[in-house]
Amino acid sequence: MAEDERISNAYSANAEFWIRIVREDRDPFRSRLTDPALLDLIGDCSDHVVLDAGCGEGYFARELVRRGARQVHGVDTCPEFVTAARTHPDHDPATATYHVADVADLPPADASVDLVVANRLPHGIDDPGRRFHEFARVLKPSGRLVLLGMHPCFYVSRAERAAPGGLSLDSYFGTRRVEQRFEVQGELSPMPSVQQFYSLETYFEFMTEAGFAVTALREPHPTREERGRDPWWNENYTRPLFLLLECRPYPSRHRRT
Numbered sequence: 111m112a113e114d115e116r117i118s119n120a121y122s123a124n125a126e127f128w129i130r131i132v133r134e135d136r137d138p139f140r141s142r143l144t145d146p147a148l149l150d151l152i153g154d155c156s157d158h159v160v161l162d163a164g165c166g167e168g169y170f171a172r173e174l175v176r177r178g179a180r181q182v183h184g185v186d187t188c189p190e191f192v193t194a195a196r197t198h199p200d201h202d203p204a205t206a207t208y209h210v211a212d213v214a215d216l217p218p219a220d221a222s223v224d225l226v227v228a229n230r231l232p233h234g235i236d237d238p239g240r241r242f243h244e245f246a247r248v249l250k251p252s253g254r255l256v257l258l259g260m261h262p263c264f265y266v267s268r269a270e271r272a273a274p275g276g277l278s279l280d281s282y283f284g285t286r287r288v289e290q291r292f293e294v295q296g297e298l299s300p301m302p303s304v305q306q307f308y309s310l311e312t313y314f315e316f317m318t319e320a321g322f323a324v325t326a327l328r329e330p331h332p333t334r335e336e337r338g339r340d341p342w343w344n345e346n347y348t349r350p351l352f353l354l355l356e357c358r359p360y361p362s363r364h365r366r367t
Contacts, residue, residue, distance in 0.1 A: 114212070114236050116304045118187040123301040124292075125190035129167045131294050138342070139351070145170075147330035147354055148229060148258050155179045158224040161248060163213045163241070164231035168195025168206070174227075175205045183218055184208040214240040218248040226255045233259070233306045233313075235287075242320035246359055255322060255357040261329065262307050264349045283309050317357055326356035 121128070131137050148170075156178035162171045165184030168191075174182050184206060186192055195201065195208045209217050214234065226245045234241055245255050265288070286307045292299045308316075317324060330352045332343040 114187075114214075114234055117232050117235065117306075120301055120304045121188045122190055124299045124303065125188055125194070127297075127299045129191070129194050132167055132169050136295050139346075143330050143332065144230070144258055144352055144354075145173075147328060147352075148227070148256065149173070149177075151326060151328065151354060151356055152225065152227065152256055155225060159183075159222060161185065161216065161218060161223045161226045161245075163216075163226060163228040163245070165195060165208065166191050166229075168198055168201065168208060170227065170229050171195065171206050171208075172198070172200050175202065180205070182206045183223070185211045185213060185216060187212055214244055216244045216248050220247055221250050223248045224250055224253050226253070228255070228257045228259070230258055230260070232304070233308065235304075235306045238306070238308065239316035239319060242316050242322065246320045246322065249359055251359060253359065254325075255317075255355075255359075257353075257355045257357070258330075259353055260305065260307070261350045261353045262310050262313055263353075265307065265351060283311075317355075321359050321361075322357035323360045324355055325358050326354075328354040330354055 132140075135141055152174075155174055157180045158174075158178075160171075160174050160179045160182045162168075162174070162182055162184045165171050165186045166188075168184055171182040171184045182205065184192070184195055186195075186208070187210065189210050192208045192210045195206075196203075211217055213228075213231065214237065226249055228245075231241075242255075249255065263282070288305045288307065289302045291302050314324065329350045331350060332340075332347055337343040337347075
């Protein structure tokens with residue numbers, strides 16, 4: 111998938127930056143907002159077999175193991191991330207395995223996973239719906255898919271944020287690509303990331319065509335009390351940035367193979 115290599119190459123170029131940001135706990139969006147929301151929706155994962163799709167340097171896989179997951183399969187196309195996950199001092203190869211692989215071609219066997227977690231996994235460019243068919247393939251009929259991503263309705267480039275109206279209708283309902291450097295505590299990533307966005311309508315079609323029903327939808331955001339205690343939120347969270355979904359497989363004659 112040649113176009114998806116642009117996403118992977120960008121993450122490889124930024125791998126050292128992201129590994130340091132995670133391990134120094136420098137991203138308040140992650141530690142104070144998205145991780146708590148994601149873990150709350152996941153709930154009890156005791157004795158689960160989990161697929162961490164787009165596992166990065168493995169911090170979330172390690173957290174799931176700490177919470178009782180029996181086995182976690184971490185998958186990422188970035189070799190630098192997988193190496194970092196495998197060599198982390200807390201890595202236990204008996205409970206977590208990491209693979210350099212595409213989420214559109216997953217290593218686990220059919221119906222072998224209780225939970226698929228996709229934590230800020232960039233949307234695909236080549237055949238973007240294919241990954242959802244792979245998630246459906248590896249999940250048990252009783253399993254769940256939990257997705258946390260940038261909000262397709264509100265996430266735009268910095269240039270669009272500064273422009274009146276932000277996002278045009280043509281841009282929203284078309285396929286839009288955002289290429290920009292991430293900034294964390296005043297430090298910019300070395301290279302621009304590449305992310306592709308689709309309308310909410312299209313995004314849901316990817317899931318339903320793969321045989322999923324959306325069973326929960328949340329938009330993680332700071333509470334009024336949190337914004338009152340820390341004005342940082344009022345400066346940095348001016349619109350919904352994240353979309354968190356729970357999906358479950360359902361029998362369907364209309365699944366695309």
